Amino acid sequence: MKACLFYPVLALLLVGCAIPSYSLETPPQSSFEPIRGIILFDSTRDGNCEIYSMAADGSNQTRLTDYPAMDFSPSGSPDGQWIAFSRQTRNVNWLYIMRADGQDPWALDVEGGQVVWSPDGTRLVYALHIGGNAEICIVNEDGNGFRRLTNNTSGDFEPTWLPDGEHIGWASGLSGNADIFVMRADGTDRVQVTGDASLEIYPNWSPDGSLIAFCSNRTGAWEIYVMSADGTDVRQLTAAGGQNACPRWSPDGSQIAFQSDRDGDSEIFIMNADGTDVRQLTHNNVEDAHPSWIPVPHAF
Ligand SMILES: [Ca+2]
Numbered sequence: 001m002k003a004c005l006f007y008p009v010l011a012l013l014l015v016g017c018a019i020p021s022y023s024l025e026t027p028p029q030s031s032f033e034p035i036r037g038i039i040l041f042d043s044t045r046d047g048n049c050e051i052y053s054m055a056a057d058g059s060n061q062t063r064l065t066d067y068p069a070m071d072f073s074p075s076g077s078p079d080g081q082w083i084a085f086s087r088q089t090r091n092v093n094w095l096y097i098m099r100a101d102g103q104d105p106w107a108l109d110v111e112g113g114q115v116v117w118s119p120d121g122t123r124l125v126y127a128l129h130i131g132g133n134a135e136i137c138i139v140n141e142d143g144n145g146f147r148r149l150t151n152n153t154s155g156d157f158e159p160t161w162l163p164d165g166e167h168i169g170w171a172s173g174l175s176g177n178a179d180i181f182v183m184r185a186d187g188t189d190r191v192q193v194t195g196d197a198s199l200e201i202y203p204n205w206s207p208d209g210s211l212i213a214f215c216s217n218r219t220g221a222w223e224i225y226v227m228s229a230d231g232t233d234v235r236q237l238t239a240a241g242g243q244n245a246c247p248r249w250s251p252d253g254s255q256i257a258f259q260s261d262r263d264g265d266s267e268i269f270i271m272n273a274d275g276t277d278v279r280q281l282t283h284n285n286v287e288d289a290h291p292s293w294i295p296v297p298h299a300f
């Protein structure tokens, strides 16, 4: 059971409120800005793959699921109250939703994996094997409204929402190898963003929509890159060995979480959006993978 492993190849909330007037009792600000946010991930540290959360500084690592089969690929709702994930039963991956503390998991009765919550909180995009290869599908958060967005003989993987909530990005073999594509959330207006002969996977848009983090093997190693949303100005962020994958922007756009097996097994890391100040958040000899940020309504 290796679903938590690095996938094989191809495999803002702006609250309108008045600016508070700070009184003299307001405590002085520290000169060191803490890394805020909560990162969800999956891990096999307790025997089989379960969902965990942790503060973005690696503290408070907390197990959220406890199920005999695998739970993996968590995605937080925009309000931070819910988590969508996949649960594997009878060798089939099913979409589930649970409260952010892991309570009350319920099945949507929808098959799928790699699920990501839409920015408006109403829909889920995910990948599903249909007829021998993977396709991108969406469903309402209540399990109704299934719609298949791709229909081809290539693998379509790792869907994600663009911040506008109207477009979906994903990785596809439509190019003949693997590249990053964008389409409208109804499956129309498909645009290919990358065109290298190498494999480009795991796209993730910055909160302002201007940049795409992704993973490529163009140097012979799997590394994390950032490019402009139109595919230009590609910059390599990682070069410390191992397979680096699954980059995910922090809600404020200042950090990127990712997974890497540079120490021998998969761990969760965080770095500045320019690739500096890399910090390792998990430390064990099992698989920690699929980081994703959950917005935190209140700073902790
Ligand atoms: Ca396909």
Ligand SMILES: [Ca+2]
Residues within 6 Å of the ligand: 175, 177, 178, 179, 194, 195, 196, 197, 198, 199, 200
């Ligand atoms: Ca390519």
Ligand SMILES: [Ca+2]
Residues within 6 Å of the ligand: 265, 266, 267, 282, 283, 284, 285, 286, 287, 288
């Ligand atoms: Ca590990």
